[in-house]
Amino acid sequence: xxxxxxxxxxxxxxxxxxxxxxxxxxxxxxxxxxxxxxxxxxxxxxxxxxxxxxxxxxxxxxxxxxxxxxxxxxxxxxxxxxxxxxxxxxxxxxxxxxxxxxxxxxxxxxx
Amino acid sequence: xxxxxxxxxxxxxxxxxxxxxxxxxxxxxxxxxxxxxxxxxxxxxxxxxxxxxxxxxxxxxxxxxxxxxxxxxxxxxxxxxxxxxxxxxxxxxxxxxxxxxxxxxxxxxxxxxxxx
Numbered sequence: 433x434x435x436x437x438x439x440x441x442x443x444x445x446x447x448x449x450x451x452x453x454x455x456x457x458x459x460x461x462x463x464x465x466x467x468x469x470x471x472x473x474x475x476x477x478x479x480x481x482x483x484x485x486x487x488x489x490x491x492x493x494x495x496x497x498x499x500x501x502x503x504x505x506x507x508x509x510x511x512x513x514x515x516x517x518x519x520x521x522x523x524x525x526x527x528x529x530x531x532x533x534x535x536x537x538x539x540x541x542x543x
Numbered sequence: 544x545x546x547x548x549x550x551x552x553x554x555x556x557x558x559x560x561x562x563x564x565x566x567x568x569x570x571x572x573x574x575x576x577x578x579x580x581x582x583x584x585x586x587x588x589x590x591x592x593x594x595x596x597x598x599x600x601x602x603x604x605x606x607x608x609x610x611x612x613x614x615x616x617x618x619x620x621x622x623x624x625x626x627x628x629x630x631x632x633x634x635x636x637x638x639x640x641x642x643x644x645x646x647x648x649x650x651x652x653x654x655x656x657x658x659x
Contacts, residue, residue: 526645531577534579537586
């Protein structure tokens with residue numbers, strides 16, 4: 433069974449801090465994604481990656497960057513956290529067009 | 544650009560009654576459609592997908608969905624709801640010609656509450 437692991441379940445950070453959210457998948461999937469989930473807005477795509485060292489902007493990339501140095505790991509970086517980045521962050525992976533497998537999410541609060 | 548609308552923020556249903564969660568979509572070309580479910584404090588779990596073929600798709604936990612091309616809809620259904628079906632449901636779409644990239648657009652979600 434595919435496992436997508438997000439390193440933190442809850443995070444509390446201060447405005448201006450640099451924040452790293454880590455995601456690891458164990459099924460050798462090429463595709464990896466970072467979404468943020470907000471009530472009433474559903475999931476919005478921040479960044480995605482189709483291969484190691486490749487990254488593409490999603491619908492709301494502003495204020496975020498990503499890193500994919502190894503196939504199994506996809507990191508989301510908030511360069512300078514702001515209160516409007518308080519949200520639930522979901523990582524997902526997939527093999528081509530197969531259904532996405534999601535991690536359990538990281539609930540980030542920026543104060 | 545693709546989009547998904549889930550017109551109901553919440554659906555309330557009595558246990559044993561039929562459940563329907565509505566979804567309409569907009570996409571270039573043919574759609575590749577999904578339903579996911581999210582239980583409290585968990586990530587999303589795949590329920591079912593439509594790619595081509597029979598308009599009625601069967602999925603996990605007794606759920607099914609009906610694809611209607613003329614109405615650009617993909618409504619989720621369950622003939623007899625259970626209390627354990629109470630969760631947040633998301634519809635998602637991507638253009639079929641871009642399916643390999645799997646860049647999904649999600650709806651806003653519909654909360655389902657099944658009362659005993």
